[in-house]
Amino acid sequence: MKRYLALAEGAFRDADESKTARGVIAYGRDPVVAILDSTLAGERFEGIPIVARVEDALPFQPSTALVGVAPPGGVLSPAWREIVRAAVAAGLDVESGLHVYLADDIELSELARRHGVQLRDLRRPPTDLTVPTGENVRHGASVVLIAGSDCGTGKMTVALELDREARQRGLRSLFVPTGQTGIAIAGWGIAVDSVVSDFIAGAAERLVVEGAARGDLLWVEGQASIVHPRYSGVALGLYHGTVPQLLVLCHVAGSARIARLPEHPIPPLAKLVELHERIALPIRPCRVAAIALNTSALDEPTAQCAIADSETETGLVADDPVRFGAARIVDAVLAQLGSPEGR
């Protein structure tokens, strides 16, 4: 078992910037024993001590430092390089979801070799990827893809909550990670946005085939959106490569435009549902089972109202599974898997 020191220097306060650190704290297989952020040193987060320097974390016996932030551009600043160097020098393995690969850095890899520790780049794709072989439609598991109307709708968290609910019901359920935070949480997976584009669907196939060896009900973390002007190719390749039976569609309540790209409208929810269903591969028709509405910016009565509106608009079950529990969406998924002709 690993014991993580989550590196989040200057970033832990910002839930978005420190998404990877927070994701591993909330959902990770392995415990986070300390958080590094000198601007919050001395405080605690969910009982976990926050420290200023790597050496201050050593009494908590971490085995592995996790680069728990997503810096702009994914590059390693001089300050971050110093922190990674300190972690390596302290004998910790380092895991990173940065776009630049630590193991390709000559100085860091030489330092790691000398200290006998590993540098693991979570985004680095396998080198033996290929196109789908057809195994993605032949395994026995049920596949539910957690799709979305945009980036940042909470797809990963929804997938994790639905998986947790299903496991609590005694199902052989599995979260299937497709991005660096999910990989850090689950300890396996492929960052599909880092794969050569010819092999997106092949990477997606490999994930569900591996998942089917371990679970009967797979919740695949979606990426971006098929209507996202930057990343739609990743979203569609992941959709077609995982060949899901069902989708859960994540949407930020009230959002009508792509985040940070306001000139790009998001189609109305009902249209989005229809578009997702129409673009399923003919070999396996796919339905949207439910809407996962992210209501985190709304007060509770407004959130309930937005959920009811989404149900009326789409005719589907809608809920905020992170805020109000995952039961209703899991119910809807199981009902549709049980009777594929239903609805």
Next chain:
Amino acid sequence: MKRYLALAEGAFRDADESKTARGVIAYGRDPVVAILDSTLAGERFEGIPIVARVEDALPFQPSTALVGVAPPGGVLSPAWREIVRAAVAAGLDVESGLHVYLADDIELSELARRHGVQLRDLRRPPTDLTVPTGENVRHGASVVLIAGSDCGTGKMTVALELDREARQRGLRSLFVPTGQTGIAIAGWGIAVDSVVSDFIAGAAERLVVEGAARGDLLWVEGQASIVHPRYSGVALGLYHGTVPQLLVLCHVAGSARIARLPEHPIPPLAKLVELHERIALPIRPCRVAAIALNTSALDEPTAQCAIADSETETGLVADDPVRFGAARIVDAVLAQLGSPEGR
């Protein structure tokens, strides 16, 4: 100006295997002065001599050897390595669209250095790609994406024929290449299937922005299909990243299943048109202007009948622009660009 020796050892007879060599012969900017295929040595193809060995081609004064085949897996067999070695030793630059990069081969790159020649890998993407910036909707050119129902429908050839017809009418028209053969033909472009998947749309944007600097009417070579189970991500990323005003949809007459993947149906043509139009980014609604029907497997009366059927089914202009001329499809495109509310 380059003078090509097209390397097609053992493959020139097969039009599909030697697609790159034949494409450059038919449409290339620079002339092919000899073809290498020892199984056809002594014959001619469209007046071009076919030779058995690199040294036999030297009297025709080639400047550049082009790896004009697509070997399975894209790797360099020992026999092919020997041919490339001979070309380099004879002082020729070498261009290659193989998946493996010649310039990364230690032996070949050392040999090239010694002989003062270049190894150019046509599929190698630029190193400075990023996500789209929005320039793809701000330039002044008209963009027509040549999409398709499958791989191998003739998208590149259709794009080249439509471009040729438009240029003959005096328009500032440009073919925009997105695959290795197109790049060899036009001398520029990006092989979008080789790009990291996060940057498909960014690569597509760069192509149309570069194209808009040189032409007013851009015919973008599409890749694969948004309904292809292996490569749909590439197709959609290219669609959304080029933000076309119009599509021309290529389809092999009568094909109802994805080539070599017969368990995967191709949706009926009318449905495919609708699906393409629905998945356009909301910022720029896009229509299918015409159907380019590949009738190469049919006799002429059957071909004409298939074209008429496609017109009835879709309500659009349909034609085989390679066989019967590109005029009707160019007419349809220009009419719709002129009156965007039309049809």
